Amino acid sequence: MAFSRLSRSGLSCLLVAGPLVAVVATSASAADPEQPVVLVRSTQQQAPVSPYLTGTNNDQWFRNSHGLWDPSSGAPNPDVVAKTRRSGLGMVRYPGGTSANLFDWKKAIGPQDRRGCQTDGRSNGGDGSLDSVFGPDEYMKFVEAAGVEPEIMTPMSNGTPADAADWVEYMNAPVGSNPRGGVAWAQRRADNGHPAPYGVKFWEIGNEPDRIPSQTYWRSTDPKVAARQYAFGGSQVQVAQQVARGCDRRPAASTSDGTAGQEFGVLYPPAVPGSQTVRVGGVAWTPVADLSTAGPDDRVYTFDPATGAIRFGDGVHGAVPPAQSVLRADYTAGPKPGFVDFYEAMKQADPSIDVCATWAPVTSASGLNDPSFAELMAQAGRADDYDCVAIHPYTNFRRDFGDPDWETAREGHDEHMLGEANATRLVRDLMADVAKNSTGGAYVAISEFGALWFGGQRDVSSYPSWQTAMSHATYMASQWARFADLGLPWVMGNTLISETSDGLRAVLGGPPAYVYTVDATVREQLAPVLRAGGRSVQTSLFENPQVVPVEPEPAFGTSYDALAATAMVGADGNLRVLVVNRHPDQAVTAKVVPAGFRHTGRVAVSTVAGEDFTSYNGIGNPGDVQLERTTAHVGADDFEHTFPAASVTVLELHPA
Known part of the structure; x- marks a missing residue:
């Protein structure tokens, strides 16, 4: 021009x-x-300007969410609340991203001494069994104190549509109502101290299901197959997969400790009955219906395909797997539900909510340029059965630029700016795709974005402050400018707080200082603009x-x-x-x-x-x-x- x-x-x-x-x-x-x-x-x-453009992910809920929650007072950390209010954050996501992909909300409500453990969704079981202290009610106490809009990521790899719909009822149903029958979840919420509905409007199903290979979980590693499985559900053969011990999925949890009556579980139940082969130390053992008829040396186990539970003998009725032997299982996971099943159940619980799909690839390896979620839904005659699609248009320095490090700080700054234009293009392309294929007025939102390495860098000593410096702040501000022009209704970038004081791209750094970063300062600058x-x-x-x-x-x-x-x-x-x-x-x-x-x-x-x-x-x-x-x-x-x-x-x- x-x-x-x-x-x-x-x-x-x-x-x-x-x-x-x-x-x-x-x-x-x-x-x-x-x-x-x-x-x-x-x-x-x-487009209308949304006050929710400067939201943020709450990356990890466990361990009191890095000090966001104070268990001694039963309240959110006042320092974090005050700085969050000052920054004018529009929205905060819960329970987070990768680590929350196997989160079970029902274990995280009620009295603390009755709560269960959580399974870490990160690769190789992450940190093992996690706590449930910072549950949905604690999150909402923070939301109400900080004056932000809530947004919930509903896990799907191990959850069910009924679990997700129950969560919607727990958060939104008025006391005395029971829209789907069964447990009166609104009353359960009232019993836990909050009679009034929370009114959570925005929900998304799964986190980065297209991420190859770390977050495919039960789905195929072929993105074309996985896209259909995400949308419509299905079954998938699992080969030589480690097993879990309770909430723990680390490799060590898949090893026998030599004690009697050990119980393990396949990772992604239910399993197709009879599809399983369980190996102990590489040797296949025999399934039986009842251990009580087995002899002390019989290499047998029982298997419940509905729950995935594997139970071994006690040395009297069935042999005990030798100590240090590794357990693996072949089985067919499924049939598993897809997005359409979650959407239908959640909208039945509360038709007023927005339910977002999250199949939004950003690389060819993860399915970009293959048939999109919106295309698949249109082909299935379900073009209006989703409200939105959430994308994570990260700039990944190692992936995008092929660099393991920066020789100078200026190189790091330049890659921020070059990557920003590409991230904006990904969002525009997704918007065009959804507009073309949706008949229900679906929109595009962002539940994570930013510029980072995703690990693997050799040396960034040339620019040690990159993740909280002006380079990153101008990257974020450039994105917010684009997203305002595009009319996105809600956007969440970076994470609120991190594990350490200088943690990765966190708005408030991490404990104990919770530094008010440049990112927070720019959000404070933009808050009155967006709220006008x-x-x-x-x-x-x-x-x-x-x-x-x-x-x-x-x-x-x-x-x-x-x-x-x-x-x-x-x-x-x-x-x-x-x-x-x-x-x-x-x-x-x-x-x-x-x-x-x-x-x-x-x-x-x-x-x-x-x-x-x-x-x-x-x-x-x-x-x-x-x-x-x-x-x-x-x-x-x-x-x-x-x-x-x-x-x-x-x-x-x-x-x-």
Whole structure:
């Protein structure tokens, strides 16, 4: 799109090639034809602006969610609550992502001494058996104290549609109602101390089911097969799979300890009856209906296909598996339910909720460019049987750029910015796919995003603060600008708190300090913009400076835009312009043209910027990057503003 400015008798006209737009504004002089211009067409409204754009994942619920919950007081940590409120977070997800994929909510309600253990959903059983202290009621106490919107990820790999529907009832049904019969879950909630319904509107089914191979669980590793299994359910052969001991799925739990009467279980019940082969130390043992008739040396076991339970003898009735022998099982898992089954049951429990699918691949290896979830649903005649699709459009430095490390901090900054454009494209493509195939008005949402390594990096000593520095903050702010323009109704990025004080990309770092990071500071800056309501308006950038990466990345282009911008007209009538300068070391002076918006000539300016793109807030330097607010008088028309290097700026104009 071409842009030029003509000046005659104190008037200036913006001429935009493409759809004809003529904007007339007074100006003292002609602009430099190479000067960057932020053109805000204030009368060309786009999507509603959501207050839930700056949500966050609550990555791990166990161990008191890294100190978010204080079990001694039975209340959320007041420091975390205060900082969450200050940051203006829109939404917090529970119980989290990968580690919560096998979470059982029914074990996490009621008196603490009656709660059960949880199974870690991470690869190889993660940390083993996990606690249930921070359950749904504790989560909602935090939600209510912090003033955020709740969103729940409902596990599906081991859960059932009935379990998910029961959870919806527990959270949302009024006392005295029992929409599906059976247990009166609303009364159970009241008995646990909260008579009023929580009213959780947003739910998603599963976490990253397309992630290959770590989160396929019972499904096939072929993404084409797995996509259909996610959508519609089915069965899948499991070969030489380790077994579990109670909630523990670590490899050591699949080893006999030599004691009598040991009980294990297959990982993904139910199993097709008769499909199992159980091996002890590589030798297949024989299934029997009853151990009581077995002799002391008989290598036998009983198997319950409904629960997956495997029980061995006590040395009198059936042999004991020798100590240190490894147990493995072949079996067919299934039939297992799919998204459609969960959706139907949950909507029966509460038709007003939004239930999101989560099959949204971001690479070819995980199913991108194969038939999509929306396509499969349309082909099955179920194009309106989902409310939304949630995607995780992470920038993964190792996957996307093939780098095991960064030689310089500047390389890390450049990869943030190049990756941001690709992440936005993934979201746009998914939106187009859903719009094409859905007949029920389904939308796209984001329950995780950010830029990270996902482990495996050799050395990032050249940029140790990368995960909480201005580079990451400008990446996030650029994404929020895009997502506002796209009209996403809710978005959650990074994680609220992490395991350690300098934990991975956490909004509040981790215990014990809970540092108010640059990420939190930018969220605080944007909160009043998003909470002002209104709609985004068409915003264009001309003569946008280009930044050339220090390391060529041909797959991502030869340069990236220095500026990213969007604007909103709030319900209060004010125009707010968000501009992110991603240039690592150069300020950019741009002409801001609020076309069609007559303003008072006074602009309120909020800026987040450090000394350079590596600046961050840490335990020893908690105030290095702060939110600065100023006021400027700029005249009643377009005006110039200088945006510092690696900064986030909001300009607020009041109508004349």
